[in-house]
Amino acid sequence: MKLDSTLAILERLVAFDTVSSRSNIELIEWVANRLDDHGIKALIQPGDEPGKANLFATIGPADRPGVMLSGHSDVVPVAGQDWSTDPFRLTERDGRWLGRGSADMKGFIACCVDAIPRLVSARLSSPVHLALSFNEESNMHGMRLLARHLAQAPVRPSACIIGEPTRMQVVVANKGTAIFRCRVRGFSVHSSLRDQGVSAVETAAEIIVFLSALQRELNQAERHDGFEFPHTSVHAGVINGGTAHNITARDCEFMFEIRTLPGVAAGDIVARIRDHCARVLVPAMRQVSPECDIVIDEILDAPGLDERGNRYLAQALAPLCPHEGFGRVSFGTEAGMLQEAGVPTVVCGPGEIRVAHQPDEYVEGSQLVQCLSFLDTLTARLARGPLLPA
Numbered sequence: 031m032k033l034d035s036t037l038a039i040l041e042r043l044v045a046f047d048t049v050s051s052r053s054n055i056e057l058i059e060w061v062a063n064r065l066d067d068h069g070i071k072a073l074i075q076p077g078d079e080p081g082k083a084n085l086f087a088t089i090g091p092a093d094r095p096g097v098m099l100s101g102h103s104d105v106v107p108v109a110g111q112d113w114s115t116d117p118f119r120l121t122e123r124d125g126r127w128l129g130r131g132s133a134d135m136k137g138f139i140a141c142c143v144d145a146i147p148r149l150v151s152a153r154l155s156s157p158v159h160l161a162l163s164f165n166e167e168s169n170m171h172g173m174r175l176l177a178r179h180l181a182q183a184p185v186r187p188s189a190c191i192i193g194e195p196t197r198m199q200v201v202v203a204n205k206g207t208a209i210f211r212c213r214v215r216g217f218s219v220h221s222s223l224r225d226q227g228v229s230a231v232e233t234a235a236e237i238i239v240f241l242s243a244l245q246r247e248l249n250q251a252e253r254h255d256g257f258e259f260p261h262t263s264v265h266a267g268v269i270n271g272g273t274a275h276n277i278t279a280r281d282c283e284f285m286f287e288i289r290t291l292p293g294v295a296a297g298d299i300v301a302r303i304r305d306h307c308a309r310v311l312v313p314a315m316r317q318v319s320p321e322c323d324i325v326i327d328e329i330l331d332a333p334g335l336d337e338r339g340n341r342y343l344a345q346a347l348a349p350l351c352p353h354e355g356f357g358r359v360s361f362g363t364e365a366g367m368l369q370e371a372g373v374p375t376v377v378c379g380p381g382e383i384r385v386a387h388q389p390d391e392y393v394e395g396s397q398l399v400q401c402l403s404f405l406d407t408l409t410a411r412l413a414r415g416p417l418l419p420a
């Protein structure tokens with residue numbers, strides 16, 4: 031299979047700097063124009079912040095549900111990473127194509143865009159929907175908006191394939207991801223008078239120790255051996271606080287995440303953290319100063335993908351893929367949001383997750399070939415009729 035046209039598209043997609051903090055509009059309009067070239071009108075759904083949009087388009091009959099191919103248009107930053115090439119210029123090295131987003135997940139989008147003319151000429155009896163979202167790598171607001179739109183649409187996709195890198199294996203479950211920011215307000219005094227102050231840094235440390243204890247408890251609780259780490263996890267990844275070694279810190283802020291097994295609610299876990307702060311830590315701080323406080327804000331709470339909701343879809347796709355059994359992954363995806371909107375969803379795409387977000391991220395040419403051949407088989411299947419019985 032020739033990759034020239036796919037690589038030309040991927041080169042273009044990588045060149046759009048769609049790091050989540052920047053606009054994705056140019057990429058969305060470029061794909062909309064490609065669709066328009068083949069007579070397909072895309073819906074461009076404005077985001078909830080300037081410079082952001084989703085895209086949704088239907089190829090084939092629009093009056094019946096079809097299979098949605100979904101990708102996020104944004105990528106993670108390259109700042110501070112040691113790249114051996116220009117990350118926004120697709121570069122070949124030994125059969126690997128290097129570039130930011132090549133695996134996560136512009137390689138999949140390039141394959142889908144390349145397939146547009148073949149999808150159009152196949153005269154599908156069951157449609158394909160193409161969906162591109164924004165901010166997957168930050169707050170997932172793009173898919174939240176699109177899933178809301180689809181849940182209310184007169185015709186909702188009957189299935190969705192999200193092309194996150196899985197080496198083209200069908201992934202049926204992923205953990206949920208919830209992110210929180212904890213802000214601790216202490217009381218500043220000279221540290222020689224430390225009993226008259228409250229160190230926000232020390233209080234933050236106490237909360238983090240509580241998180242570690244929660245993790246030990248979760249390790250004893252429910253396990254799901256399909257996941258590499260078979261438990262719900264709690265992790266503090268960033269902390270900032272204090273101004274000097276001899277001042278009790280007035281402020282300290284840290285971020286933590288909760289990766290939930292399907293069926294576990296992050297809200298229940300964070301409720302325990304809030305309760306511990308409210309009952310134990312805040313009253314002790316306020317004995318020193320009424321200004322002291324602990325505030326935990328939710329940045330994101332994306333549900334996991336539960337394999338009880340996609341069994342028929344997974345079975346229908348298995349014969350179309352280089353199938354080695356169904357996968358379960360610990361990284362978060364938009365799949366759970368679509369499942370909540372009533373669209374059975376699996377994850378399946380070219381490339382490997384271990385190179386995603388890394389310097390010199392790449393996708394192998396052979397993975398793109400596998401993805402194109404999967405899309406061709408799917409196209410032939412949908413030309414005959416729906417993938418799933420109604």
Ligand SMILES: [Zn+2]
Binds near residue numbers: 102135166
């Ligand atoms: Zn991704």
